[in-house]
Amino acid sequence: MMVLSMNNGIRLLFTVGVLILSTPTYPQSSTSVLSSQDILQLYKDVKNLNFDESRVANVENVTFAKDRAIFAFQKGTFYFVEPVREHITGAIFLGEGSLSLDPPTEIERAQVRRFLEADSLLETFSAAYLRFTGQAAHDLIKDLTFTQAEIPDKVTELHEEISDYFLKERGINLASGVLGDLLNGAEEGLFFAVLEKKQPELNFSSYLAFIFEPNASEEVALFQYFPRRSKKPFYTVCSFHRTNDYQSGDAFFSTVEEDDDALQISHYKMQVKLEKSGKLNTEAELTYSPLVDNLRFLTFVLYQELEVDSVNNVLGETLAFIQEEKEAAFSVILDEPLLPQTEQTLTVYYSGDALEPANGNLLLKNKVYWYPRYGYLVPATYDITFEYPSDWQVISVGAKIERWEDGSSAFSRWLEDTPAFGAAFAFGYFDSTTYDSENVLPIKVYSSHSRATSIRAKIGGDVANSLYFFESLLGHYPYKHMNVVETPGVGSQGFPALLFLTSHTFAREIEGVMEALRGHEVAHQWWGNLVGWETY
Numbered sequence: 001m002m003v004l005s006m007n008n009g010i011r012l013l014f015t016v017g018v019l020i021l022s023t024p025t026y027p028q029s030s031t032s033v034l035s036s037q038d039i040l041q042l043y044k045d046v047k048n049l050n051f052d053e054s055r056v057a058n059v060e061n062v063t064f065a066k067d068r069a070i071f072a073f074q075k076g077t078f079y080f081v082e083p084v085r086e087h088i089t090g091a092i093f094l095g096e097g098s099l100s101l102d103p104p105t106e107i108e109r110a111q112v113r114r115f116l117e118a119d120s121l122l123e124t125f126s127a128a129y130l131r132f133t134g135q136a137a138h139d140l141i142k143d144l145t146f147t148q149a150e151i152p153d154k155v156t157e158l159h160e161e162i163s164d165y166f167l168k169e170r171g172i173n174l175a176s177g178v179l180g181d182l183l184n185g186a187e188e189g190l191f192f193a194v195l196e197k198k199q200p201e202l203n204f205s206s207y208l209a210f211i212f213e214p215n216a217s218e219e220v221a222l223f224q225y226f227p228r229r230s231k232k233p234f235y236t237v238c239s240f241h242r243t244n245d246y247q248s249g250d251a252f253f254s255t256v257e258e259d260d261d262a263l264q265i266s267h268y269k270m271q272v273k274l275e276k277s278g279k280l281n282t283e284a285e286l287t288y289s290p291l292v293d294n295l296r297f298l299t300f301v302l303y304q305e306l307e308v309d310s311v312n313n314v315l316g317e318t319l320a321f322i323q324e325e326k327e328a329a330f331s332v333i334l335d336e337p338l339l340p341q342t343e344q345t346l347t348v349y350y351s352g353d354a355l356e357p358a359n360g361n362l363l364l365k366n367k368v369y370w371y372p373r374y375g376y377l378v379p380a381t382y383d384i385t386f387e388y389p390s391d392w393q394v395i396s397v398g399a400k401i402e403r404w405e406d407g408s409s410a411f412s413r414w415l416e417d418t419p420a421f422g423a424a425f426a427f428g429y430f431d432s433t434t435y436d437s438e439n440v441l442p443i444k445v446y447s448s449h450s451r452a453t454s455i456r457a458k459i460g461g462d463v464a465n466s467l468y469f470f471e472s473l474l475g476h477y478p479y480k481h482m483n484v485v486e487t488p489g490v491g492s493q494g495f496p497a498l499l500f501l502t503s504h505t506f507a508r509e510i511e512g513v514m515e516a517l518r519g520h521e522v523a524h525q526w527w528g529n530l531v532g533w534e535t536y
Contacts, residue, residue, distance in 0.1 A: 011061070013037075015121060025422055029097070036319070036333045037320070037471040039179075039333050042179060043175065043176065043322055045084045045085075045402065046084055046175045046178050049081050049089075050081060051081055051082070052078070052079075052080055053148055053149060054146060054148050055079075055088075056080075057077065057147070058073040058077050058147070059075070059076060059144065060074065061073075061075075062144070064139060066102060066191050066217060066220075067219070067220050067242050067243055068100070068214060069210060069220065070101070071097065071098075071099055072097060073095065073096075073396070075095050075096045075202060075380070076093055076094050076096055077095060078092075078140075078144065079091060079151055080141070083415075084182070085182075087182060087527065090132065090133060091130045092128065093127065094128065095126070097128060097195075098123065098124045098125065098182040099125065100122045101238070102107045102120040103120065104243065105246075108240050111236075112299070114363065115224070115237055117393075118351055120239075123194055123334055126197070127196040128194070128195050129158055129159065129195075129322065131174055131187070131193075131210065131233060132191045133190055134417075135189060135279070150387050154178050163175070170328075171326060171327055173322075173329065174192070176324075176329070178190075179297070179331075180331070181297060183297050188214045191210075191211070191260045193209070193211075195207065195208045195210070198463050207224070207225035208222060208223070208225060208237075211223075212437075214242075220457050221236065221240075222239070223237060226236060231509055259374055261374075262290065262292045263298065265286050265375075265378060265380050266343075266419075267287040268384070269285040269381055269383045269384075270283065270284045270371065270382070270383070270384045271389070272384060272386050272387070273386075273387045274355070274362075274388040274394070274413070275389075276362070277353075278354070278356060278357070279352065280352060280355065280476070283346075283348075284347065284371050286347070288344055288447065289340075289348065290338045290339065291341070292337075293340055294337035294338070295340075296333065296352050297332075299331045300330060300336065301328060301329050301374070302329060302350065302372050303328065303365065303369040305393065306351065306352035306370070307351060307352050308323050308330045308350045310350040311346065311347065311348050311349070312349075313334070313335070313346060313347075317335070319334065343391070347408050348372055350372075353365075359448040359503065360428065360429065360488070361429060361430065362427045362428055363424070363487060379419035380422070381418070382415070382420065383414075383415050384397075384414045384415075385411060385414075385417075386413075386414070386425070387409055387411050388409065390409060392410075392427065392428050392429050393428065393429065395485050396412075396425035396426075397416050397422075397424060397496055398417075398496070399414065399497070401414065401492065418479075418496065421528060424498070424500070425498075426485040426500070429449075432444055432446045432455050433445050433453055433458025437464070440467070440482045441480060441481055442498055443482045444460075445482075445484045446483070446485045446486065451486070455509070459484060459505065459506070461514050463522055466518060467525075468521040470519075477525060480495060481499050482497055482499070484499045486501060486502075487502060488501070488502075490504060492521050494525060496525070501521060513518060
């Protein structure tokens with residue numbers, strides 16, 4: 001569903017079994033004269049992707065290079081789409097072709113050797129699905145001769161199959177990513193290709209996905225693509241900088257921060273209504289600052305089972321936005337372009353089935369993207385007020401400032417004024433035990449009703465010992481309390497002053513092992529949740 005009431009270029013992150021947009025957002029200096037309705041119409045044109053019977057080209061031995069990737073179209077036919085505001089944004093090739101890719105560094109060649117018995121890649125394909133902006137269209141078309149011809153069913157079927165799969169199964173709106181790059185007006189632009197291999201039994205998957213994205217920290221990437229795999233459908237074959245960066249030496253001194261972030265969210269103020277059915281209704285006010293000129297098209301990641309109802313600007317005026325059904329993001333169209341370093345607010349109203357049953361309580365299906373995010377692990381402060389049935393409890397990141405009741409509903413407000421990489425909460429009917437002793441801050445342990453008080457007390461003691469130990473090594477613990485909540489499954493996770501500990505550590509005591517697990521999670525209060533890699 002595209003939302004048309006006035007009530008994502010594109011860098012793909014292939015992580016945790018789901019492919020999502022990395023949500024680059026672009027300045028709109030060349031398109032600031034377009035109205036919001038003009039941009040919505042432009043989106044529909046990009047999405048529909050009508051193939052042009054007057055732009056069909058039979059080819060033999062045509063090559064196209066995108067950095068170190070060489071696409072050779074030995075024999076076959078190109079079918080290009082109709083221009084959108086004079087821009088051609090896609091094509092499909094049917095016939096005989098090959099992709100060769102020679103990684104520039106030994107570490108990337110070693111990565112390729114994990115999949116192939118060679119330092120470089122050479123794969124044949126029988127079909128290529130291409131989306132692009134900027135210079136790519138000119139480079140593809142310049143040596144071709146067009147003829148008039150009918151568009152075969154295979155072309156439209158391939159487009160529908162790939163675009164629908166990416167959206168409905170993986171939450172990726174390719175059309176929104178192309179639109180963002182078009183509005184950016186970048187000369188180079190993105191280039192994205194899905195290749196159906198000619199001999200599926202060779203090497204690894206039947207499909208390859210290639211992307212060149214000028215705004216990414218590593219601009220060139222190649223992935224295996226398993227369309228029918230329910231988990232982890234994409235595997236990184238290799239990813240590296242563009243050739244010019246190696247020639248200039250920039251590639252050897254780059255960092256993650258070279259991503260062209262266009263905005264930074266500094267604060268969230270949220271009103272969250274929770275139901276025992278698992279439904280969540282949220283009003284999220286985002287305080288953000290543009291980092292580029294003429295910002296107008298904003299894309300945020302949001303868990304794909306959540307639906308945006310409306311978006312308002314600081315004046316309370318309703319803004320146009322784009323969100324397809326099953327999309328793991330949404331894009332907001334501002335009425336006027338913004339100037340950099342000017343603090344702004346945006347309010348997003350959304351709802352959906354965000355929680356699932358777990359040991360008689362409810363657990364967030366996605367602890368990262370249950371609220372709109374821009375960028376990856378960007379620190380922000382949080383002011384969250386929850387409304388929920390008064391016989392249940394909410395335990396959130398931050399400090400509980402107040403709690404009150406009104407009829408059958410309870411309300412609690414939680415404040416995290418130290419910038420944190422994320423926020424999460426637990427919702428349910430818990431038993432709790434407070435571990436409180438001299439020179440130890442309050443530690444409250446929440447569990448399902450089947451757990452004995454003694455195990456909660458033991459966990460509280462282990463957490464207290466861990467806090468004492470790590471403070472002696474790493475410095476002062478910056479919070480005034482610690483909440484520990486049982487979570488089902490084998491995974492545990494730490495947020496500021498809030499630990500989600502696996503139910504296994506509540507179910508049984510294994511000497512040494514469980515103490516180490518609890519201490520490990522406490523250590524995240526100083527070290528965060530990961531020591532990340534620069535690329536993949």
